[in-house]
Amino acid sequence: MARVTIYSIARELGVSASTVSRAFSRPDLVRSDVRERIMAEADRLGYAPNRAARGLATGRTGLIGLLVPDITNPFFPPLVRAVEQAAGARDVGVLLVDAEANGRAEPRLVRQLAAQVDGLVVASPRASSAALKDVVGGLPAVVVNRTIQGLPGVVCDNTGALRAAADHLREHGHTKLALLRGPADSWAAGRRAQAVRRWADEHEVELVELGPFEAQFEDGRAAARVLVDSGATGILAFDDLMACGVLSGLAELGVHAPVDVSVVGCDDVLLARTMTPALTTVTAPIDELGRRAVELLEQVVAGEAVRSARVEGVLTVRGTTGPAPRRRRG
Amino acid sequence: MARVTIYSIARELGVSASTVSRAFSRPDLVRSDVRERIMAEADRLGYAPNRAARGLATGRTGLIGLLVPDITNPFFPPLVRAVEQAAGARDVGVLLVDAEANGRAEPRLVRQLAAQVDGLVVASPRASSAALKDVVGGLPAVVVNRTIQGLPGVVCDNTGALRAAADHLREHGHTKLALLRGPADSWAAGRRAQAVRRWADEHEVELVELGPFEAQFEDGRAAARVLVDSGATGILAFDDLMACGVLSGLAELGVHAPVDVSVVGCDDVLLARTMTPALTTVTAPIDELGRRAVELLEQVVAGEAVRSARVEGVLTVRGTTGPAPRRRRG
DNA sequence: CTGAAAGCGCTTACAG
DNA sequence: CTGAAAGCGCTTACAG
The missing domain is CATH 3.40.50.2300 (Response regulator)
Structure with a gap:
């Protein structure tokens, strides 16, 4: 069967192609009874405007x-x-x-x-x-x-939430914190590090910075050893994946959250909720x-x-x- | 500046638009020196064929x-x-x-x-x-x-791998297996259930079927209680997410893998590798x-x-x- | 190998 | 509110 276009519909209905076109692109410009006849016919024929043609005419791709x-x-x-x-x-x-x-x-x-x-x-x-x-x-x-x-x-500004996370750790008696930094070329990683650093300065809390690391599970795992050596007990990871990795690496060394260390992630991705125990983290909207x-x-x-x-x-x-x-x- | 088209390039180079078009769509049809001049000019002007126009002419969208x-x-x-x-x-x-x-x-x-x-x-x-x-x-x-x-x-046919998983459980002394079925309208779920069922029949191993469940973490969690009551110790979950959920639910009940139960997932998604311990599963290519x-x-x-x-x-x-x-x- | 020309199916300024 | 017509930027059958 022949392809259905504004022309075939127009012919069928005894109107012009312009009118059929308008019924779709500017329906307000078409008298309602005409528009309805056009729409009904289009529906019957399974017509949809050709995107390429529309795009060529309008300069928009949709x-x-x-x-x-x-x-x-x-x-x-x-x-x-x-x-x-x-x-x-x-x-x-x-x-x-x-x-x-x-x-x-x-x-x-x-x-x-x-x-x-x-x-x-x-x-x-x-x-x-x-x-x-x-x-x-x-x-x-x-x-x-x-x-x-x-x-x-x-x-997404996580400054306030990260400060709250640091407060949360301090209130639980963690006196030495570690920051697992994200990728060097990640803007978010820089911002997050800055927020934590500033908080630590203000509160005169000892902060160990580790990284930069790639935002991958394995990189988090690899950080476990130095982390243990650092003696920090409160850990702020760049993101959830890294937090998850470091928890895995720590578990292998016999160090467990939340009893031996406390770990906070960032983003609150699916992973954070499926872990056991579930991850304390910063929830991004x-x-x-x-x-x-x-x-x-x-x-x-x-x-x-x-x-x-x-x-x-x-x-x-x-x-x-x-x-x-x-x-x-x- | 005016938009660059095959026409502007053609004019610039003293060739026809057809030739410019061919240089892009059917380069083999254009003499190589001409083609190269066209390509160089196009490059200089940052030209790329308009997809809508091409689409309208060819009927392809790319x-x-x-x-x-x-x-x-x-x-x-x-x-x-x-x-x-x-x-x-x-x-x-x-x-x-x-x-x-x-x-x-x-x-x-x-x-x-x-x-x-x-x-x-x-x-x-x-x-x-x-x-x-x-x-x-x-x-x-x-x-x-x-x-x-x-x-x-x-x-992806997981029949062989699921049979291997069931063998693996049986070889480890699990005499009662449980199958956590996936969504009722999932084709894969049906196939996987069938594979496990058939294996159990052939090996005269007791198989408890639970579900159908949605392929979500929470649904896996919710299955933990019945699972424990069933007395099965070898668990084949529809997929990794469900396996992860059931592990979480079981942990809450004081039941842990691999000591109290053994759990096998399916698909081998990121989650399977980030869990602690990592999930035994069927790896899909x-x-x-x-x-x-x-x-x-x-x-x-x-x-x-x-x-x-x-x-x-x-x-x-x-x-x-x-x-x-x-x-x-x- | 190259060019002139028609055509792809829309939109829209213009005239009515 | 509606129609005739030009134009969007390509491709390609046809002729050379």
Whole structure:
């Protein structure tokens, strides 16, 4: 059977193709009874406007790109879902690209995406600001969990929650804390380290800094040995995966949370809830992060002025933190 | 500055637009020196063919759709990555859609996707075969981890590995096994249950079946109580998430793996490796699954005849299985 | 190997 | 509120 287009519907109904087109793109411009006849006929024939043709005519693709640094990191699936949902509600599709934890590949990936989308959500990029801005060029883009001069963004600020976490540890008698730093090129890692450092300064609490580490389970595991040697009993890990790793490494050395040490993660990914005991961590409003990113992007695409947004993490106390042990090890 | 098209490049170089077009779409048809001049100029101007225009002319979008039932289930991120990588290698983009664990939404989502892609990878769908086939219509599609009459697919067969797991438990002295069944509408769940059931029949081993459960951590947790009451010491869970949940629930009841019970998961997702102790499970070649799906889809799109593919899981013994306890509880 | 021209299926400024 | 027509930027059958 012949492909159904605005022309075939128009002919069938004795109206012009323009009117059929308007019934879909600007329904308010079409008299309601005409519009209804058109919609009924379209429905009957299973018609949907050809996206390529529409795109060619309007210059819009109806697609946004979403670049994530590592889809297998449990932080990102919920973000992807939130972005996808928000985009879907606007009838725009999401072209997903995974940088496979390779920051240097990001500029190339952004460039490829840029040619086929109306806008870009770039989550937690690792590449340099300059490289990123260069490839983004004039394309509408919003950055998630990083601030880049000149690009709108939405970040999760965990400063307050991390300070609360540190307070929580101190109140439980932990007098020596350790910070497991995240990747050197991660903006979030820098911010988190800074928050903890500042807190320690203010409270004159001894803080051991370890890392930088990659945000991987194995890197957390590898940190267990030095951690034990450091004598710190309160541990703030860059993220949940690293917290999970360090707990695993510590368990192997016979050191257990919350009795021997207390461990706090960050993000509150699925993993944090499935561990036994469940992880004390900073809960990030990931859904909101994704939703706000799409809202912002929509505004940028529409040419409106936008303000970067900020959401906040909150401390969630679970099973991996508790009173400091009475005696020091060693 | 004016937008760069095949026309602007053609004018610049004193050739026809057709030739510029061919330099990109059918380079073999253009004399090499001409082609090189065109490419150099395009490069200089940052030109890339307009996808919408190309799509309108060819009827191809250069996009495939990927429908996953639940992106937050840790099985899918690695699959998404594999599909995305294989697609990227063919210069096709991936439009990701998440059904958010709602099987009844799948037909609608497929229908929406269908309008904007050249083909579809449908992963572990929950909707009925009839509904799925109806919405897929004539669109090239390949199904992952489910067989649907008339649609090509690539499945992971875990039969052998699950039998090996059951053997492993029996060899360790477990005389009563429990099977935690997965979702009722999950094809994989049915297959896995069947494999275990058949093994138990053949070996005259007592098998307690529990479920169906949703493939969620909490559902696994909720199963702990009945499991303990059943007296089974060897547990085969539908997937890793459920295994993880049941371990958590059991721990709360003072029952621990591998000393009191042995637990086997399925899939070998990230979670399985980050648990302490690490989970004995069936390792699925997820990357291969994704890669094969894209290969198959490419062939279908090209109009070639294809054969459904099958890959196999293998048993990976880790820390949650061991000798059956000497005395029965209760 | 190259060019002129038609066509892909929409949108939208313009005229009515 | 509706229609005729031009245009979006490619591809490709056809002719040379």
